[in-house]
Amino acid sequence: MSAELAAVRCSGCGGTVRMVAGRSLPRCLFCGADAADLVPTEPPEGIEPPVGQLPFVTTADQARETFQTFATSSIWYPDDLRSAKLELRPLLLPAWAWSGEVETHWTGLVSSTTRSGKAPVAGVDHVRFEQILVPASRSLRMSELASLGAWDERALTAFDPETCEHPMELSELTRSAARQRAQQEMEARHRSSIERDHGLRKIRVSSLVTQLEGRPVMVPVFIGAYRYGDRTFRVLVNAQSGRFVGSAPKSWIKMFAAFTLGVVVLVALVLGVMACSGLFAVAAGSG
Amino acid sequence: MSVRRCSACGAAVQVPEGRRAMTCAFCDSALVDDEAQQAAPVDRVVPFTVPRERAAALLRGFLAGQWFAPESVRRAADPSALDDVLVPFWVYDAVARTTFSARVGIHWYRTETYTVTVNGKTETRTRQVQETEWFPLEGSHVRQWFDHLVSASRGLPEAEANALEPFDLGASLPYAPALVSGVAAEQPTIERDEAARVARQELADLEHKVIASTHLPGDRSSDLRTQTASELEPPRLVLLPVWIAAVQGPTGPLRLLVNGQTGEVVGRVPRSWWKIGGVAAAVLLVVLSVVLCFGVAR
Helix, strand or coil: CCCCEEEEEECCCCCEEEEECCCCCCECCCCCCEHHHEEEECCCCCCCCCCEECCCCCCHHHHHHHHHHHHCCCCCCCHHHHCCCCCCEEEEEEEEEEEEEEEEEEEEEEECCCCCCEEEEEEEEEEEEEEEEEECCCCCCHHHHHHCCCCCHHHCEECCHHHCCCCEECCCCCHHHHHHHHHHHHHHHHHHHHHHHCCCEEEEEEEEEEEEEEEEEEEEEEEEEEEECCEEEEEEEECCCCCEEECCCCCHHHHHHHHHHHHHHHHHHHHHHHHHHHHHHHHHHHC | CEEEECCCCCCEEEECCCEEEEECCCCCCEEECHHHHHHCCCCEECCCCCCHHHHHHHHHHHHHCCCCCCHHHHCCCCHHHEEEEEEEEEEEEEEEEEEEEEEEEEEEEEEEEEEEEECCEEEEEEEEEEEEEEEEEEEEEEEEEEEEEEECCCCCCHHHHHHHCCCCHHHCEECCHHHHCCCEEECCCCCHHHHHHHHHHHHHHHHHHHHHHHHCCCCEEEEEEEEEEEEECCCEEEEEEEEEEEEEECCEEEEEEEECCCCCEECCCCCCHHHHHHHHHHHHHHHHHHHHHHHHHC
16 A cells, blocks of 8 residues: 655644644644644655664553553552543654674773772773664653663564554654764663673773664654643553553642641641640649 | 966956965955866865954954063054965874773772870871772773864964864865955965874874873873874865964064964964063062161161
């Protein structure tokens, strides 16, 4: 099936989604704004189209269950959250998959039987990374993207935007910016593995990344946004690992009720103590 | 000198050698030497962002801080005495690999016992004394260097060029004749081979500094020896904006430079011996008078 693609941008949060023409979204996937806020837009120029994709493993039902577990996990969440029919929709997030070789020259200290208990060491390690994923989403916070956890890059398959039935977020991350992030990610990963493998304390590194090759890809999530009062809360489920990311409002009514209850109990206690001591005083006076 | 015909008014204008562009003395339109661009293609140009008046003001501020500068030099920051010149630089990207050997010191603490006398009684106490244990270490370092600049102009010695840096090459524009018209744009007079030698030496020095300050483990280090091999990419030629003020000093001409992009002022200003002598004499006079006063008071 081949279909025309159309893009809409949310005038509230700026989130841009591309989908098969003719289909529409009931509200913004990122902030829950009404469909009236979604305005047709042209895809940004000079951004390469995705060529790979991680398939959906988690089903919509499983994602919903994950959300239900979360909604009932704290007594402070409002009751209407527990019963909320939050609609979790499939969405493809943009990312870049990079491969490359890293050469890291390192120095550090290892435990030793010297007087200080440490001795200096130095060395060079080489590693090749395959398909390191770098997020390219513009609408999600970096903390949310990090909390979605690791992706198994080995499951990457070919992707054709024209036959994709799910909405996809449009990336605005250029190749050179993605390349820079990939380089930093590879350097950081190699540094951690060297630190671990050699049992180093206070590691210092200098790295060279070569043979870098990258391609834009898509990773699957379920996303839902809801408004509580004037705030927007967003939940995400990694549709490959099933991992849940989200925050929820605390119910002010419940917190106020708990506070009032606490005050009442405290007052009752104080009054009780005073009454008892008063009785004793009366008893002592009469005695 | 070569003679070029002005395309605007038809006048034959003499262009001094080594100049890529200048203005026609008859009609003030720009003369750009296309042959020069073909002989040594300029990749990018950083345009002037510091205008003449601002450059003169920066120069005045710089000279005002030079107390001992001869008065003739201090008065010299006149806007009309400034020349705007686009100076050629070679730009290198390189991978530098360095092997090093050093001695690395790690602190450890020795517990020392000592005695003190308190109220006539002798007490034994202990204290921690810091000692350093030294280890030999050999290792390596790698770094990718981008946009390392080497002056391509004999007129701008490398030391002065380094003092003028940094330039932000991110603000550079691809070469276009319009960018160099009306400005004196110099031809490169330092060849690639010579510039490459300078680049290698400077990168080796930078690697040494980086290793000493960020790469060696431990608490202290000494005897750092480094050996650097740099793989240089073919250099690009860029033109960078410099205001040049030629000032008549007491012993001959001297030159001050203003970075046409950042406003950084560079130049060695001579000291006036008259002024230094005057200050020394004044100090001596004050000291003498104080001594004399005390002598009389006694």
